[in-house]
Amino acid sequence: MVYSDKVIDHYENPRNVGSLDKDAMDVGTGIVGAPECGDVMKLQIQVEGGVIKDAKFKTFGCGSAIASSSLATEWLKGRTIAEATAIRNVDIVEELALPPVKIHCSVLAEDAIKQALADYQNKQKGASAPSED
Amino acid sequence: MKPSLQVYLDYQATTPVDPRVLEAMLPWFSQSFGNAASRNHAFGWEAEKGVEEARKSMGAAIGGSGREIVFTSGATESNNIAILGVAKMYVPKGKHLITCSTEHKAVLDPMHALEQDGWEVTVLGVNEKGHIDLEELRAAIREDTVLVSIMHGNNEIGTLHPIGAIGAICREKGTLFHTDATQTLGKEAIDVQAMNIDLLSASAHKIYGPKGVGMLYVRRRNPRVRIAAIMHGGGHERGMRSGTLNVPGVIGFAKALELCLANREADQQRLAALRDRLQQRLSAGLTHVHINGDPDNRLACSLNISFEFVEGESMLMGMHGIAVSSGSACTSASLEPSYVLRALGIGDELAHSSIRFSLGRFTTAEEVDHAADLTIATVLKLRAMSPLYEMAMEGIDLSTVKWGGH
Numbered sequence: 001m002v003y004s005d006k007v008i009d010h011y012e013n014p015r016n017v018g019s020l021d022k023d024a025m026d027v028g029t030g031i032v033g034a035p036e037c038g039d040v041m042k043l044q045i046q047v048e049g050g051v052i053k054d055a056k057f058k059t060f061g062c063g064s065a066i067a068s069s070s071l072a073t074e075w076l077k078g079r080t081i082a083e084a085t086a087i088r089n090v091d092i093v094e095e096l097a098l099p100p101v102k103i104h105c106s107v108l109a110e111d112a113i114k115q116a117l118a119d120y121q122n123k124q125k126g127a128s129a130p131s132e133d
Numbered sequence: 134m135k136p137s138l139q140v141y142l143d144y145q146a147t148t149p150v151d152p153r154v155l156e157a158m159l160p161w162f163s164q165s166f167g168n169a170a171s172r173n174h175a176f177g178w179e180a181e182k183g184v185e186e187a188r189k190s191m192g193a194a195i196g197g198s199g200r201e202i203v204f205t206s207g208a209t210e211s212n213n214i215a216i217l218g219v220a221k222m223y224v225p226k227g228k229h230l231i232t233c234s235t236e237h238k239a240v241l242d243p244m245h246a247l248e249q250d251g252w253e254v255t256v257l258g259v260n261e262k263g264h265i266d267l268e269e270l271r272a273a274i275r276e277d278t279v280l281v282s283i284m285h286g287n288n289e290i291g292t293l294h295p296i297g298a299i300g301a302i303c304r305e306k307g308t309l310f311h312t313d314a315t316q317t318l319g320k321e322a323i324d325v326q327a328m329n330i331d332l333l334s335a336s337a338h339k340i341y342g343p344k345g346v347g348m349l350y351v352r353r354r355n356p357r358v359r360i361a362a363i364m365h366g367g368g369h370e371r372g373m374r375s376g377t378l379n380v381p382g383v384i385g386f387a388k389a390l391e392l393c394l395a396n397r398e399a400d401q402q403r404l405a406a407l408r409d410r411l412q413q414r415l416s417a418g419l420t421h422v423h424i425n426g427d428p429d430n431r432l433a434c435s436l437n438i439s440f441e442f443v444e445g446e447s448m449l450m451g452m453h454g455i456a457v458s459s460g461s462a463c464t465s466a467s468l469e470p471s472y473v474l475r476a477l478g479i480g481d482e483l484a485h486s487s488i489r490f491s492l493g494r495f496t497t498a499e500e501v502d503h504a505a506d507l508t509i510a511t512v513l514k515l516r517a518m519s520p521l522y523e524m525a526m527e528g529i530d531l532s533t534v535k536w537g538g539h
């Protein structure tokens with residue numbers, strides 16, 4: 001497999017590896033993929049006043065999966081929730097020059113972003129209205 | 134990327150041509166270039182003589198005779214001729230074949246092709262170490278079974294099948310036995326008489342010979358095995374494989390086998406010691422490693438190992454300059470990990486986390502140590518960014534987690 005320079009750079013120098021407190025009210029967590037499929041991504045955001053202040057990832061997967069999630073955290077930082085929602089997997093494919101067999105890595109990253117955002121938004125809803133279950 | 138020490142540890146994929154093999158081959162390109170089938174001039178006679186000597190020494194090396202050796206383009210072709218050729222010839226006896234789930238595709242795919250033509254194929258499963266159950270094999274052989282094909286050494290996990298015992302069962306039950314010995318010729322002891330082998334495939338490029346040459350042993354006596362041609366043409370190789378012989382390749386193959394056998398046991402002991410050194414270093418430097426295959430009965434050169442919580446392709450990416458292969462399929466379009474590892478029932482996650490190291494003639498202890506150090510560093514780095522490792526360290530049983538999947 002021949003990797004683009006950007007994939008290699010993210011693999012060699014991954015940005016924002018780590019974990020945030022998943023129980024904190026201002027943190028949203030997305031975990032997507034499955035070990036049997038060879039990819040699991042955990043992506044977390046910390047939000048303050050509608051803006052993503054911090055983002056962290058941990059990924060089990062190939063170099064392109066690691067690069068996709070690393071790039072996602074870079075892009076998420078400083079964006080508003082609405083701006084973050086607009087990130088599409090094709091943007092990741094383009095930025096990292098992913099070949100067709102690696103497109104699923106970018107799809108997974110988009111899913112992880114969506115899940116993290118949804119988790120954060122659910123927590124906010126839960127805080128304003130008592131949970132029903 | 135900075136250039137780093139290149140270490141080749143993929144000898145089960147292919148090997149460099151030994152300089153002594155190359156030297157033996159060279160005169161046969163431009164000097165003694167005749168067609169071994171040219172019967173009416175000295176150029177042809179010379180080529181034929183060279184080929185016949187090679188044939189004789191290779192036949193003798195496995196306990197057979199030169200007249201039982203058919204030269205081919207490689208083990209893929211040998212396997213195809215053995216399976217398709219026997220099937221076609223023995224149709225009157227029946228249309229049933231037996232093999233096992235961890236065979237090379239060059240055995241499984243011709244069998245699947247025959248299935249499309251109305252043949253029945255029994256694919257025996259294997260246990261966690263990659264072994265078939267001999268009683269299950271015995272029970273699977275029927276009146277209409279024409280061929281059992283079980284490999285000698287597995288190319289991914291190195292497991293050695295007890296081909297002597299398998300040959301004995303086939304002989305007792307009256308069915309032909311083919312073995313794909315591509316990974317074992319010149320490495321493990323092979324005697325087609327003692328082991329009751331009727332057909333045997335091998336390839337030169339796995340034993341320091343050139344690519345593009347293979348052989349098929351076809352027993353001529355007790356019983357005489359007959360094969361229908363797959364390749365039609367000039368009737369070379371006693372009609373079993375038409376096509377002008379690759380004379381330099383054949384000479385190189387014979388030389389390569391001769392060199393392997395000259396020091397076989399000592400060479401294998403040296404390799405096993407190096408392989409064990411690699412395994413010990415990796416096991417000492419890392420937790421959560423699994424040896425795949427049969428640790429007590431495998432090829433001396435082979436180490437297939439899974440590093441839990443990290444994915445194979447990402448490991449290869451970090452192991453700069455180390456040439457190995459992985460059972461992870463992230464590189465292929467299918468997303469399916471190695472079918473051989475899956476057949477062991479170890480779980481897809483471990484299959485995705487596997488690396489095959491295979492050592493050979495030119496491997497040194499320094500190379501092994503360098504590879505071990507780099508592997509350990511890469512696994513540690515990747516575990517630090519693995520959510521699975523984090524969860525496992527928190528005490529979460531990963532098998533109880535509900536995953537989303539793709």
Ligand SMILES: Cc1ncc(COP(=O)(O)O)c(C=O)c1O
Nearest residue numbers: 207208209237239288313315336
């Ligand atoms: C067990 C086994 N059978 C068959 C083959 C195919 O051999 P060849 O490359 O000579 O066609 C290989 C090598 O890839 C092998 O390891």
